[in-house]
Amino acid sequence: MNRFLLFLALSFTAGTIAIAQEYNTESSEVTKADLSLNSFPQDSTANAFYIYEEGYSQFEDGGDYNLLTNYVAKIKILNKDGYDHSVIKIRLGKNEDRKEKIHDLKAYTYHLQNDQIYSRRLEPSKIYTEENEHADYVSFTFPDVKPSSVLVYSYQKESPFYFDLETWWFQEDIPKLHSEFTTKLPTNYNYNIRIIGNLPLDKNESELIEKCSFKSILDEPGYCVLSEYEMNDIPAFIEEEYMTSKYNYISRLDFELKEYARLDGYVQKFTKAWEDVDKEIKDDKSIGKQLKRTSQVDDVLPEAIKAKPNNLEKAREIYRFVRDNYQWNGDYALFRDMNLKDVIRDKAGNISGINILLHNLLKEEGFDVLAVLGSTRNNGFLTKLYPILSEFNYLMVQLKQDDKEYLLDATDKFLDFGIIPFKALNQHARLMDFENGSSWITLEPSTYSSISFIDQLTLNPDGTAQGKSDQVYTGYQAVDARKFLEKERHNGSNSAIAISADYTSTLSTAYENEDEPSKKFRATKELKNTSQKINDQIYLNPFSYKFIEDNPFKLAERNYPIDFGYKKVFNYRVEIEIPENYSIVEIPKQKIISLPENGGRIQFLAEQTADNRVKVQFRVALLKSLYIAGFYPYLKEFYNTIIDIQNQSLLVIRENS
Template identity: 35%
Template sequence: MKRLTAIIVFLCVTNAFAQKNKSTKIGNITVEELSMQRYEPDTTANAVVVYEHANYYLDEKRDYKKTTDFYFKIKILKKEGVEKATVSIPYYGDEKVHSVKGITYNLTENNNILKNHLIESEVYQKDVYGKWKEITFTLSNVKEGSVIEYTYSVTSPYSKIDDWYFQADIPKIKSDFTASILGNWKYNIRIVGFLKLTRNDSFAKKGCVYIPGLGEGACLILNYGIDNIPAFKEEEYMLSKENFISKLSFELESFHNPKGGVDRYTKTWKDADKSLRYDFLDNQTSKKNFFKNQLPPALLSIEDDLKRAKKAYRFIQHHFIWNEKYWPSKKVRIKEAFEDKTGTIFDINLSLYNALQAAQIESYLVLTSTRNKAVPTKLHPIVDDFNYLLVKAVINDKTYFLDATHKQLPFGLVRYESLNGDGRVLDFKKGSYWEPIELKRKTFRNVRTQLLLDEDLTLSGELTISSDGFFALHEREKLSNVSRESYLEDFESEHSNLEVEDFKHENLDEKDAPLHQKFSIIFDDVALKTNLRINPFLIEKVTKNPFKLNQRDYPVDYGYPRNISYVLSLKLPEGYIVKKIPENKAFALPNKGGRFVASFKSTNNSISVYSKISLNKRVFSSDEYHYLKEFYNQIINTHNSFIEIEKVSR
């Protein structure tokens, strides 16, 4: 991500007819485009954008409001690509969508071009939510081999310039964005993603406008474009695609008004801290006395700081129910939320902050955002980038990030969705700062299985699963939300040929301790009875590689490190011996990123298996992608191996 340009400052009003003429007109089609059968750079593509163009300017015919003319031409390559004929155009408030036109082109048997025009009555408008609305239409007679072409314009009274996405879920041959921006509006323009611009022209044009009575003015002319754009393909373990998909992003920095003053929209963090402290939080960080009266007196008398902090945390966690809302209205009222016993993410964790303050625990508010949003930019503060609030507590020189919005979260763990880059710690005395969100709770799962094979070749024995961190959180959620019977049915369905005879657990309600689950199981495998072979990985078997791309330009983000270990002890009945066992395996990721080991031993009529998967890092770079891909291939191959046994004659 980098800033492309800074805009010169010059007051003007413009006649932008010349810029309007740069907009691409509908009616551009060739027989060659209709004859195209596939797109060679990506033969898997269902459709390809032949050309697209957005042109931004001030429209004299619409009271000098800001207008963007859009043009799209798309080739349909496969029947799955027909969905591209349905178009949705969102717009907001006083914006207007107009000049909607569309044509479907098909080639006849005689190589004549058949046109089907979009009918105005087939363009629909609907309310979405709040002030958001949407225009939708579907082009007719679209099929495999068609080319569709459509244009529309959006006129807006607002200063915001929408992002222009060069990349999409289908490839593009050519994409352009052009603009003429008033000189007295200053934007920070950034290119996001990993693709390089093919066209990168920006210059100040003097005399581009003539204002009666004022003379000539200036504006900034932009011409950005990329050719041969690959489709953006999403994959597991990634943050929001908004961090990586190639696009132009516009952020308004300032406006030089006609009176000679400057209206600044991009703030410093000092300004943002002040705004957050007094405007958004509305003095809600000073409710220490209120919460001091709400906390149990015995809690405040606990001498040990960590124990006192945990008690305050549990008090808030059990008091509130999350209403499934994140960012609240500007006026936060945590006293009202406390009395209602329900609130947003901000209500609950702001209450936690005040409770910790009342308990005399050093604590700070931490702004972050959910993983479905772009990581907040560090170039300058944009408060709208954040939609989540955590609490940082410092106890005995150790830092804990806390989140009281989930009943099953242990002390020192936060919701997975809030792990989206660094957090902005709000220190209202010394100033805010960025800090990585490091979790005190380690995530692991240890599986231990002790089985006996009887003469009928049926396995039975004990299975113990110990887990902590996010693995324990997920299991506690399941156990708390479904009945025992439903939980065991789901468990058996996840592990074929396995039947649970008995089940018990330990530390289900002790969130700060590992969860232990103990199963008495019977395993009846057809392959064992027919071929005398057994796959030793009855539990925690990896069968699918989450990484399938030939190249991944964005990093792999697991959110947290993890360890999974597996131990199997298997005793054979009299008269059976081990014929063949798999080879031992060991595979390490570079940069100490992780390790996979698997060992197999047989002694007399006993078999022991040990395997461990360690991922030591939260984030792996795109350069490490192929190592991760091979890492999973090694695991899958090993987990697909078999132990062969045979019956010996007496």
């Protein structure tokens, strides 16, 4: 690094450290600097941020020996747009027998006036409790909040649910300068601890402490593990397009009780092995027992289908029969009472009901099928280190036929055989083989989903053009197009599937294969364009329609992957007939751009033919369904290039003198 760059790096680092030191990040005590400073250089878009946050969890010494978590936070409000963060809501979990409690809740708003610190306390009468079935919520709003205010609140939560220790959220939707969490846990309580997210911990230390456990838990005071976790300069987590659930990436600590050792030596295990879970699911009355009831579907299939030989075409017909005759009721719940007889009778059911019916019909006809348990994209990734049944909310079917494997889902009328819904493309799922043991499978479509436009244009001497656009959609792009069309018609709207340019008027549209997912979805458009004509020259953009209108990637940086779910290809071909007595003066330059590691490619070519026509070819290929965060700046520029080619490509045509 040269001296100038080194000087800049040191200056930037020193400036960042200085800001952190000016704010009091050592405790919840409010200083004059906390109040007088009113900027956050690390993120100029921030409207509020945490100066300091601390949590401490340990078991209660006496009483009910519940889990106690002390919490304190100090928040800086920078402007009026940050007022939302003066409204606090605290969740208290509960079940039929027990519930969490909150103690000693205090909240203060601090101001600086005439160089003196003033505070206003939240009145207890302004604290509200909302009761719900599975949780209560304690909420309040800080009083007298203004720009530059500092808000401090603290409380203790008492929880009888020691199975799930309090999750510590290092990252939220506003930045934090300092966040720390400490746990003090007896060694006979063994927790699985997961550090989730890509941000590194600044402190992760544990030590063994003697004589800290309570006599009511052990005959003599035993050992505890004191663990300290700390993170500084934490950016806000900002959701962006092409991501799965934010809970896959937002930085936090998750705790789950693995096992508990009793005084008599018995070890009670809470986290099970997959062998145990396989047996549990096999015996579950809504999953395993329903999968065995193939005899219930004896009379469901039409004889015309049953009579066919067991080949792939018969499997397709069985799939189409279930998809077209049984309706998903919108329910995802897997481990809720479900009876296959009710699905057959009502011709409707939840996710597992419809797909277990498909499984049993295929099984009864002699096909090799297994159930697949998964999680939807917005539900979060499945934990692969150990099984957590509550993470599963989806069931599909795997068919093996002719040495190939097909994933099937009959809950969506727009899906073709071998395609599962986009919402289920969540990287991994569990193949439930109760005879040989379950295993992980990867959920990544092998084929590309494409959009192809083929335009024929005739340019007129006045600069207008008319012609036809033949637009073809395949794979998930076809699913999206069909769903968009149905929604627009249902709403009485006439919005077009393809994005037309500002200078394009679509005169008419005809669709093909709207209700046939096994075929390509096609739209044929009659169009008219206007272009700019200055004196004797016409400036024509050859693209009547756009693949992308705006760049979905707008962040300065992104610390989580870009997950498209499937691989994409866009093709655009245009042939333009030039009017007589006109010549082509200029055509756009060729462009070929590639993403690193063969991740994608843009190819753009315009050429003049011997018969005075112009042919334009534009191809975009995203060759991966998932890109790691390091690809973000390249993908951002990749999309900018696509937009520039669409918007800035001009043909210059001049009238012959």
